[in-house]
Amino acid sequence: MTYFLCRGCRYCFLPPYSPDFNPIELAFSAIKAFVKRSGVLRREDLGVDGNDTYVYLHLIDAVYSVTPEDATAFFYKCGYL
DSSP states (O other): OHHHHHTTOOOOOOOSSOGGGOHHHHHHHHHHHHHHHHOOOOGGGSSSSSOOHHHHHHHHHHHHTSOHHHHHHHHHHTTOO
């Protein structure tokens, strides 16, 4: 701790699991909202013909729907910026 304090850093102890302070939780929420909003992943799309490529491509689109600006906002909302 002394190493960080000498350099002007501040620290704050967090509980073991605190989703309110975890930016990835906000990213997961945004990804799930994208998937639900698009409505293209139905139960019959999930591996009926043994080819899940469509599902994977849609999930990749969902992940890339989170922009760098969104990520910055997530860190800001959690108090890291």
